[in-house]
């Protein structure tokens with residue numbers, strides 16, 4: 185199993201601090217996520233149905249022709265490599281490590297790829313846009329040019345847009361009816377609903393059918409489908425959040441800079457700071473009940489957004505005491 189942020193119970197055991205006393209900024213999840221209303225009890229008592237309106241809501245929200253709901257994008261990340269014969273795969277690195285892990289596990293020949301390399305000789309290119317944790321962005325024109333090149337050899341471009349929602353103008357969702365273009369979207373980050381386990385795969389219709397048949401029926405639970413649909417329809421909440429999150433991302437960047445931790449990159453939902461003493465600062469903050477995400481390659485910390493004012497103050501005070 186790979187390391188991930190958000191393991192509060194494990195951190196609580198390790199540092200002897202009760203889970204409710206932590207400020208968890210170890211993930212890039214919106215701390216003020218979509219407010220969940222009461223879930224109709226009937227949804228627990230019936231099997232999920234495809235015709236419940238979720239797909240239409242997702243198509244409208246994502247501006248995409250074809251959409252398949254999945255149990256978090258993680259489910260798709262694990263399934264995609266099983267839908268290709270052995271291939272030469274370039275996976276953006278560093279990035280969300282589950283991509284490379286999944287392709288390797290399925291026996292493909294995987295290369296850690298970065299934007300200075302060519303895509304000659306690759307059958308599949310996997311990028312995260314904007315990238316987690318580096319914040320790096322790829323322009324739509326560059327992505328589409330790569331796609332055009334890959335599709336000539338029956339290849340795929342996989343674009344993980346888990347962090348695109350605060351700035352949807354960077355999405356290539358509208359292009360994903362093209363063969364060989366696969367886009368992943370998550371309800372976990374912007375909507376702040378990772379526990380619902382809902383994500384979407386956007387691709388050509390026939391490809392989505394193959395993926396759906398691999399994942400089987402009822403892949404996403406009914407209550408999660410219902411929550412997802414309500415959240416996707418709530419355009420007023422989405423617009424307010426976009427403005428707030430972009431401003432909060434800048435506030436976090438300024439806060440870190442003020443403590444001598446200038447981020448090397450980030451998005452509205454997290455900032456990434458590379459420095460050789462990352463492990464020591466991670467431990468000092470954890471000893472005060474502040475959980476950050478530590479990476480060793482390269483040595484770096486990712487900071488997600490604090491929630492209310494008290495959390496911003498707490499992070500500020502702890503950084504002052506620790507840096």
Ligand SMILES: Cc1ncc(COP(=O)(O)O)c(C=O)c1O
Pocket residue numbers: 255256257258259280312316344346347369370371372378381382383
């Ligand atoms: C870039 C990226 N993609 C995908 C995922 C998986 O998210 P989920 O399965 O909740 O949609 C994560 C989770 O951290 C992520 O950071």
